[in-house]
Amino acid sequence: MVSTAVITAGGDVTTVLALARFAAHLPDSADDVRVIAADQGLALADRLDLDVDVLVGDLDSVDPEQVSRAVAAGIDVRRHSTDKDATDLDLALDLALAGGARHIVVCDGGGDRFDHQLANVLVAARAARHARVTVVTTQAVVSVITDARELRGSVGDVVTLLPVFGRVDGIATTGLLYQLSDESLVPGSSRGVSNELVAPEARVTIEAGTLLAVQPGR
Known part of the structure; x- marks a missing residue:
């Protein structure tokens, strides 16, 4: 069981300010931390220099070359159908909770889909029934x-x-x-x-x- 799960989601963030905001909320130690990349969150994890343990999602928006490198690196890849009933973040949260995480930090790089960003915050808020949840975006920090x-x-x-x-x-x-x-x-x-x-x-x-x-x- 892990005490903290870091979930990366959303776009490939490049601005220094946004990256600093994410980094400020990451655990100080890698001990008992599980990093889960939700689809395109693999790119954000790379920008944050995080060692990803699991890549999950339908993988429709992540660079195929990055997926190939993840497989070669021995990362656990959980590919789902594009017709799934849950978002990639929802799947990542399920993995975090199943692994026993007591604190979840969601790093949401956003993108051009407001509906996705709003859904991500609400889906993460639901997980707060089982763990302490913090959502960090390019524009705000949300404590549930x-x-x-x-x-x-x-x-x-x-x-x-x-x-x-x-x-x-x-x-x-x-x-x-x-x-x-x-x-x-x-x-x-x-x-x-x-x-x-x-x-x-x-x-x-x-x-x-x-x-x-x-x-x-x-």
Whole structure:
């Protein structure tokens, strides 16, 4: 069993800023870490200098030469039909959870499909029922909260709290400009949008539901 799974998904990111954002959320040690590349995420893993353990997906958007190199390197390749009912990220999350991961970091390189990016965040949020989940994209860091999470950043950084899958109750915060105490938020409400850090670390706790803490960064 592994304690942490790093999943790379999305496009071949080349900008220094985005790569630095991803790298900042990777585990400090390679011990007990499993790296899973979801289809084109193989290119992102290469850019992040990660040793991939498993490549999974229908492999319709990854460079065939990269796949050949992965096979030659002994990477476990799990190819699925293009007619599958799950996204490549969904398959990668299933592998991470089946391997016993207690913390999952999804590095989503995005691309030109907003529907894919939105689906990726929501699919990852579902996995938070079984593990602590963080989604890092080229534009934001999303911490999925099902009980309590610490949020780190610089004073003045934006933090938006968004409920998903239903009502979130018992929300309490410290370290944010607009503090919440035993509050509730419902999907579709803008009340949690554009809060901000007043300290380098904030804490958000909830009693029921699933809450996304979105930090766009500067």
